[in-house]
Amino acid sequence: MSLFPYPEGALLMAPLSGYTDLPYRRAARKCGCVYAFTEMVDAASLAYARKRSESMLLRGGDEPFLGVQLVGANEEHLKIALDVLNEYEFDVLDFNLGCPVPKVAKKGAGAELGRHIDRALACFSLFRERSKHVLSAKIRIVDAEDPAPTLALAKGLAELGAQAITVHGRIKEAFYAGPVAYGIIRQVREALPGVRIVANGGVTGREKYDEIRRETGCGAVMLARGAMGNPWLFRELAEGDAYRPPTIAEWLELMRAHIGEMIGLYGEEPAMRIARKILHDYFRGRGFHSEIRSRISFLGTKAEFDAFLKAVPAAHSETYWSRPGAERRLRREESAAE
Ligand SMILES: Cc1cc2nc3c(=O)[nH]c(=O)nc-3n(C[C@H](O)[C@H](O)[C@H](O)COP(=O)(O)O)c2cc1C
CATH class of the missing domain: 1.10.1200 (Non-ribosomal Peptide Synthetase Peptidyl Carrier Protein; Chain A)
Incomplete structure (x- = not known):
């Protein structure tokens, strides 16, 4: 079975800045996590302070699947960072178009870049030109009322070679709170049948997991805060009624x-x-x-x-x-x- 672009029922561990280093991923893998990512790696840091960022690229020999995530909006920085990443082996290279934190947004990157679709696609076209890795992207919905801009972004990314797109169903201003727009995630999935759409947002247990799958129709789901301090969530969602929490x-x-x-x-x-x-x-x-x-x-x-x-x-x-x-x-x- 090919691990990418994620089989039906795949549970992905989200990239989490300040968390998803090798020890964190190993703890999750003991609880059944297969699909994991590095923390987001900043293109400028990778380009100009390589030593410091390189610890984020560490991969354990025992890791069956590891994606790397890059964030940035400056094309020169991205080009250098993409060349650096070509020296490593990852199962997928993911472009962060969803981070809302001010430190990232003020540089026009992350979710801020995702709102400027032409610019975001110009950056992603560099990924296609320069990277040896297969590609994916992680986006937020652009508008909670109107699905059109999110659809345009996702379609553009797919045309440029994204084989999987994770959609976090909240807008940038919502940060991590509030309802998840299942309907827009569903529309993205229906518009792009050839791309694996991964649903993300608010999964803390079985009820929310069943809900996001039912409402979006997505076969792959990404877990973030629900698994922080509770990596057993991977096992719980995979095992259903047979699950027994840790002693x-x-x-x-x-x-x-x-x-x-x-x-x-x-x-x-x-x-x-x-x-x-x-x-x-x-x-x-x-x-x-x-x-x-x-x-x-x-x-x-x-x-x-x-x-x-x-x-x-x-x-x-x-x-x-x-x-x-x-x-x-x-x-x-x-x-x-x-
Ligand atoms: C502490 C923290 C760090 C995060 N770091 C990243 C990151 O590096 N890259 C990314 O794409 N998303 C990052 N996110 C967003 C999550 O991946 C996820 O999209 C978000 O938390 C929504 O999912 P949830 O409601 O299940 O938590 C971060 C979220 C939190 C809370």
């Missing part, structure tokens, strides 16, 4: 391995700085008192992290971890949707 021992072991791998990769101090936000995600919605969760913010060394994890089993709420799996699953899901 406290399994949950602790995955976290320990994840953070341990970060320390091995980045060194203790830099790793612990990133680890704190990741640990907050793992603890959310799992029945811990705010007191134990607040201690996460003060973990600065591996020794402190190890001691903290040792104390966790005694500090957990019996009532949460001894509940039936289905109840624990729902509790975690509710907190992810908050």
Whole structure:
């Protein structure tokens, strides 16, 4: 079975800036994730500060599928970055046309570029000219009321060779909140039968997963915040009723391995700085008192992290971890949707 452009039922892990490094992806892969991406890589940084960006391009020998995502709007920067990426092997090269954060938008890139369709397509044509990789794009809907500009963008990308397009069904101004425009995602899918359209937005559990598939008709779905701190979501959605959430021992072991791998990769101090936000995600919605969760913010060394994890089993709420799996699953899901 070919992994690209994604078979029916494929669950993709979203590119997440500041998160989806190799240790993060490995944790997700232990929970059944196959399709994953690097964090978005900025074209200018790759072109002019290559050393710093290169750690983002690290690929594990055990990774079955890895896409790289590039963001940028300056054609000269993009050309150099595309040449650099040609020195690497990825399963797909994805163009970010959906990032709404001011740091990216003020350079005219990401979702801002997606709103200027001619410019976006001019940039993407460089991908076709220069890249050895197969191509995809990740877009936001351009207008929540009128499907026409989103359709024009998606069609243009497809004509330039995008074999898959992920559509996040929210406009730039909505950032990550509010309803997902399933109807527009559906129209993109219907307009481009030869392109794999991946639906994205708001999937935190089975109910939302079934809903996005039903309403958009998309066979492939991308998970983002729903799987942050809950990589078991991949297994849950694949297994359906057979799914059993992790025990406290399994949950602790995955976290320990994840953070341990970060320390091995980045060194203790830099790793612990990133680890704190990741640990907050793992603890959310799992029945811990705010007191134990607040201690996460003060973990600065591996020794402190190890001691903290040792104390966790005694500090957990019996009532949460001894509940039936289905109840624990729902509790975690509710907190992810908050
Ligand atoms: C912390 C964070 C970082 C993100 N980084 C990226 C990124 O690097 N590239 C990208 O295309 N989208 C990025 N996104 C957007 C997600 O991939 C996804 O499109 C969005 O969160 C909507 O999906 P969700 O509602 O399931 O979370 C990011 C989102 C968050 C919350």
